[in-house]
Amino acid sequence: MEFKEVMKQRRAVNFFDPAKDVTDAQIKDIIETASLAPSGFNLQPWQVIVVKDKAKKETLRKVAWDQAKITEAPIVLIVLGDREGWKKGHNTFERDFAEMVKTGAMKKEQYDWFAGATKSIYGTTADQKMAFACKNAGFFGLSLMLAAKNVGLDSHPMDGLDVEGVKKAFNIPDQYWIPLLLAIGHFDKSKTLFPPKWRKSYNEIVVSF
Amino acid sequence: MEFKEVMKQRRAVNFFDPAKDVTDAQIKDIIETASLAPSGFNLQPWQVIVVKDKAKKETLRKVAWDQAKITEAPIVLIVLGDREGWKKGHNTFERDFAEMVKTGAMKKEQYDWFAGATKSIYGTTADQKMAFACKNAGFFGLSLMLAAKNVGLDSHPMDGLDVEGVKKAFNIPDQYWIPLLLAIGHFDKSKTLFPPKWRKSYNEIVVSF
Numbered sequence: 001m002e003f004k005e006v007m008k009q010r011r012a013v014n015f016f017d018p019a020k021d022v023t024d025a026q027i028k029d030i031i032e033t034a035s036l037a038p039s040g041f042n043l044q045p046w047q048v049i050v051v052k053d054k055a056k057k058e059t060l061r062k063v064a065w066d067q068a069k070i071t072e073a074p075i076v077l078i079v080l081g082d083r084e085g086w087k088k089g090h091n092t093f094e095r096d097f098a099e100m101v102k103t104g105a106m107k108k109e110q111y112d113w114f115a116g117a118t119k120s121i122y123g124t125t126a127d128q129k130m131a132f133a134c135k136n137a138g139f140f141g142l143s144l145m146l147a148a149k150n151v152g153l154d155s156h157p158m159d160g161l162d163v164e165g166v167k168k169a170f171n172i173p174d175q176y177w178i179p180l181l182l183a184i185g186h187f188d189k190s191k192t193l194f195p196p197k198w199r200k201s202y203n204e205i206v207v208s209f
Numbered sequence: 210m211e212f213k214e215v216m217k218q219r220r221a222v223n224f225f226d227p228a229k230d231v232t233d234a235q236i237k238d239i240i241e242t243a244s245l246a247p248s249g250f251n252l253q254p255w256q257v258i259v260v261k262d263k264a265k266k267e268t269l270r271k272v273a274w275d276q277a278k279i280t281e282a283p284i285v286l287i288v289l290g291d292r293e294g295w296k297k298g299h300n301t302f303e304r305d306f307a308e309m310v311k312t313g314a315m316k317k318e319q320y321d322w323f324a325g326a327t328k329s330i331y332g333t334t335a336d337q338k339m340a341f342a343c344k345n346a347g348f349f350g351l352s353l354m355l356a357a358k359n360v361g362l363d364s365h366p367m368d369g370l371d372v373e374g375v376k377k378a379f380n381i382p383d384q385y386w387i388p389l390l391l392a393i394g395h396f397d398k399s400k401t402l403f404p405p406k407w408r409k410s411y412n413e414i415v416v417s418f
Contacts, residue, residue, distance in 0.1 A: 003359045006212045007245045007352065028411050035408040036216045037351060040368040042406045047416045080416075081340075092409065099407045121368040127336040131290075132368070134340040135388040138347015142246060143216065146355075150212045159249040159330040159341070171418035179344040197251045198308045199244040200301065202237050207256045207289075209380035 006149050011193060013154040016073040016185035026151055027075060030184070033150070034143035039136040040121045041114075042096055045082035046140040049170055050075065063165030064181060069156055073183035077144065078166065080176040081137035083129045086118040093118065134179045141180050148184050156183040215358050220402060222363040225282040225394035235360055236284060239393070242359070243352035248345040249330045250323075251305055254291035255349040258379060259284065272374030273390060278365055282392035287375065288350050289385040290342035295327040302327065339386060346388045357393050365392040 001009075027050060039045060051057055052075055060078070061070040070076050085092055097114050100106040106114060122132045141157065148155045158181040166178055187193075210218075236259060248254060260266055261284055269287070270279040279285055294301055306323050309315040315323060331341045350366065357364045367390040375387055396402075 001212050003210050003212045003215045003355060004242060007242055007356075010245075010247070012247055031411050031414055033213060033216055035411075035414060036219075038219070038221055038354065038366055040366075044409050046414070048414050049417055050415055081344075095407070103403050105403050117369075127339040130336040130340045131343040131386055131388060134344040135290075135347040135350070138344040139351040141344070142348040142351045145247065146212060147216075157247055157249075160326075173418065177340055179340060194312050194314050198304070200253050202240050202244075205240055205244060205255070205257055206259055208258055209382065 001150050006146050010145055010149040011154065011196065012156045013187045013193065014069060014156060015188040015191035015193075016069055016154070016183065017188040018072045018074070020074070020186035022074045022153060022184055022186075026153065027184070029151060030144055030147040030153075033147035034140055037136075037139040037143040039139065040132060041118050043085040043118060043136070044092055044140075045085035045133050046137045047080040047082065047176065049078040049080070049172075051078060059169050060166065060181070063162045063169055064158065065160035067158060067160060069158075069183045070181070072188075073156070073185040075184045077182040077184065078170065078172075078178060079137055079141050079144070079180050079182060080172065081130075081133035081179050082176055083122075083133045084175040085133070086115075086122040088115050130177060133177055137177075137179045141182065144182055153184055154187045155185075157181070158183065210359050215355050219354055219358040220363065220405065221365045222396045222402065223278060223365060224397040224400035224402075225278055225363070225392060226397040227281045227283070229283070229395035231283045231362060231393055231395075235362065236393075238360060239353055239356040239362075242356035243349055246345075246348040246352040248348065249341060250327050252294040252327060252345070253301055253349075254294035254342050255346045256289040256291065256385065258287040258289070258381075260287060268378050269375065269390070272371045272378055273367065274369035276367060276369060278367075278392045279390070281397075282365070282394040284393045286353065286391040286393065287379065287381075287387060288346055288353070288389050288391060289381065290339075290346035290388050291385055292331075292338045292342045293384040294342070295324075295331040297324050342386055343388045346386075350389050350391065353391055362393055363396045366390070367392065
């Protein structure tokens with residue numbers, strides 16, 4: 001699909017047809033396309049738990065405002081933002097540096113400089129680390145939604161969740177925050193969506209102080 | 210352009226051709242396309258400062274790791290994430306509720322329920338508010354990058370900035386965080402980019418615990 005059409009046609013869909021499945025190949029394609037999203041120093045501070053099993057969706061629904069779409073959609077992704085991607089020894093951090101040495105973008109001796117830079121862009125306080133993790137997970141999250149639309153699927157990003165409850169239910173380590181849940185499936189055509197929501201205009205978005 | 214081509218061709222470009230301008234119409238188109246990005250309860254907690262003036266770009270560069278691309282790119286966007294979009298009386302909050310009443314998605318009597326729900330998805334602690342603002346600003350930020358690529362422009366998202374310094378230099382109120390700066394322009398074809406960076410595979414992204 002044309003990029004602008006994907007942007008326009010992506011809607012947060014509240015009603016999923018429980019009879020229509022999403023294939024593993026579609027999910028793989030969506031996640032691989034979204035993996036192209038950018039991130040600070042290419043740290044890619046995101047992971048995904050794919051929830052497909054009926055019982056697990058029921059568990060998730062219980063800690064996510066009892067939203068019906070969680071059990072109605074064939075797939076729900078738990079998107080994780082990694083607050084510790086700057087640490088020496090972290091898989092992605094180490095791989096990232098090794099790949100840059102391989103391409104010639106950095107020299108081996110720059111390891112400590114690189115560690116200092118990643119620490120710096122993550123920031124030092126809890127809220128700064130959260131900002132970095134969630135901004136990047138946001139790049140990845142929107143890519144998932146657009147990639148789903150591009151293969152003819154609908155999605156719904158959800159904020160309504162008890163983060164601690166979801167972490168406990170799915171044994172998610174504390175280094176992760178959960179910026180969103182994303183239901184993916186086929187819109188239930190027996191239902192009607194409200195008209196597309198209003199958006200701020202150019203003049204309402206652009207500011208100066 | 211095809212959506213997947215936009216995803217593949219978007220690169221963080223370090224070198225901009227200072228001789229090639231970006232028109233106001235292009236910036237308007239990019240921001241209007243990005244305005245279609247989703248957000249929790251459609252609160253659209255993002256604003257943009259468009260930095261085009263030479264002296265202002267020099268000011269910005271001084272508080273953003275002295276990155277040459279800030280003065281070389283014709284345009285730099287300061288993307289803001291709003292940490293107070295849940296508050297009664299906030300412009301977007303009030304407009305959002307009024308629009309939902311207009312379309313029939315909510316009833317007037319649900320004002321307090323709506324205020325409680327937006328407060329809840331923003332969370333109560335400083336880091337939770339940051340997570341919500343930056344996740345949504347991330348949706349918007351990636352949309353800006355893709356929309357730029359779609360009209361033949363290149364971009365570079367920057368994390369390297371002194372947030373407090375930028376806030377001071379541009380009189381940015383404390384309710385905002387700055388998840389990214391985004392340089393937009395034309396790649397300087399006399400320069401060479403490194404090959405596209407590695408990405409985590411599907412199996413490295415999908416986890417269970």
